[in-house]
Amino acid sequence: MSETVIKAENISKLYQLGSIGSGSLRRDMQQWWHSHITNRDTETSESKDKIWALRHVNFELRQGEAFGIIGHNGAGKSTFLKILSRIIKPTEGRILGKGKISSLLEVGTGFHPELTGRENIFISGHMLGMSKREIVKKFDEIVDFSGVETFLDTPVKRYSSGMYVRLAFSVAAHLEPDILVVDEVLAVGDAEFQKKCLGKMNDATHQNGRTIIFVSHNLQAIGNLCSKAMWLKNGEVAANGHVKEVTTSYLQTLHTNSWSKKFEDINEAPGNDSIRVLSVDLIPQLAHHDAVFDIRTPMLVKFSFKTMIPITKMTVDLLLFNASGECVFDIPSNQLTIQEEFVNAECSIPGNFLNDGAYYFSLYFVEDTSKELFTYNECLSFEIADYREETNWYGKWWGSVRPNFPLTLTPATSLSAVIK
Amino acid sequence: MIESAKWEWEITSKTSWFVNLKELYFYKDLLLSQTRKDFLGAYQQTLLGPLWVLIQPLLTVGIFVVVFNNILGVKTDGYPPILFNLMGVTLWTLFSEVFTNTSRTFTQNAAVFSKVYFPRIIVALSALLLQFILFGIQLLLLGSVFAYYVITKQIIFHASSLPLALVAIVVTSGIAFGAGLIFSVLTAKYRDLTSLSQLLTKLLMFVTPVFFSLAVVPQKAVAYVMINPLSPMFELFRAAFSGDYHGSLSGIGFSVMFMVVIVTSGILLFNKMGDKLLDVL
Structure with missing residues (x-):
């Protein structure tokens, strides 16, 4: 049995509402004055502006497991990923881990639009924690995967959005961490490329024994890639366990009520x-x-x-x-x-x-x-919600309508049987 | 359940005052690539490119010479006015650029910081490194102007005092860096402090011997100029070329002490607050 590589204990995150972003020095000083000097109880007014974005989140993953996180917008998925990526600190609790952890929360983080594709591969790679030697070694592979070699010396601001995304994801796809944290980045790119990305992630867990933590709205992709899943609801864990059970119970509450x-x-x-x-x-x-x-x-x-x-x-x-x-x-x-x-x-x-x-x-x-x-x-x-029987394609299905009209293919023996 | 023997890392609510040097070393390539990116990025699609590094001090010096020396008649301590002002402006540019760019660490990089983790101080360090490179180019300009006046025998060259310039450069950029780190934290939280810091930098130039020398300051006002820890350094920088230092030795000691205190507190504050700031950015 493979060993536990990551363990979250009682993770909670408290956010302060209202004053966030307004950045008023006066208000902070008033608050400080009341709490430190006059000892006036400000708890009542404070508790109203505070919200638990995450509350008591626990889970454990073994090496090579793929873990999906689902939930509505604002359920705390992003907050959770940010804590896991060390971008923000939890208010309570701790996460223990083993091995190198890398996050992919956005495609093209750190890209400079004025600089060439070649420069940006290095910039983005370094930012994701790759060393110069690592990037040089994988450079050809990255370029090959992205399929933009002809535009390598063109500033990325002249790239089509598809090319941009392909290049950016290619860099990230060649990270070799022990634990990979991925946010909804597969929602971008064309069909063929999406397939390639999911394939790459699948290889990472099944062949290379990497642990993947994956957040998506795409339950199809989660179902196919992950073995375990967690459902976050208003910052709390609503369900945690086998992927099929979690996604089914999630879908039910989403859609059965009229x-x-x-x-x-x-x-x-x-x-x-x-x-x-x-x-x-x-x-x-x-x-x-x-x-x-x-x-x-x-x-x-x-x-x-x-x-x-x-x-x-x-x-x-x-x-x-x-x-x-x-x-x-x-x-x-x-x-x-x-x-x-x-x-x-x-x-x-x-x-x-x-x-x-x-x-x-x-x-x-x-x-x-x-x-x-x-x-x-x-x-x-x-x-x-989407439903697909058997498919390798998880991207958005085209069209406004999706009728189930039968389209049949019949092999023919000769040209005359085709053009009558 | 197999209880795993050892955990390698831990994420908790605790924040640290200190820089994790091992981690910093791991990200060394990022430091250089950020500097390279900022340098290349700044001059893409421009007419004159990196020439701006030289045009900016030259124009400033031109205006200073006309306004302060020709119109107001400020004495330049025996130096040719162009050289005198260029010395002040070169060091002042280092100070104000290091301070401004460091103090923008959080506000300018909020988008990146909220998507990927790396030691935030890397960005400040890469800004410092870039400013050193640009300062180096400006120093070459100053050197050539200085050489011109030496060759034409308008001034005398004192090689022995030249190392003093290094002290002035290190202390000046240190003060700028430390203050920049403190302001980067403050402006991330209170945006209105950005305008305050811009205003202060502008005003500070007038109480620093950039376009005047301590020798022309009236005796009773000297004490006020010397409260400014930058003053001894600007005098020292010029003295490195001429061998004539107008300040006191205790002034230099004060500047060095000030730098050590502000750099230390800047780094500590930056590390302690850095992780928390992402909640409000």
């Missing part, structure tokens, strides 16, 4: 003198109780409203936008001529239709095909 907005008081409800929206719901039609809401899941969108005045030939459009604000679809309802009434609306969206990602719905109320009554922007935001 998205729902209800407005009981009509006067407070979103709307105006003609329309008041009373509720909006998104209900994933999960196949069974512990299923996960992903691209395969059909959804039901329900909403209700009240017309405050009689409206003739009213229609409602259900619009879906993706995270970048592009309209994915616009579904108009049937026409209705009504008095002051309550109305229920329902639309079902099939599974295997939308791509993974973040989306939001808007509602658009129209009288007589052209007169706008009310627009309810971003009435419901949600996220669809």
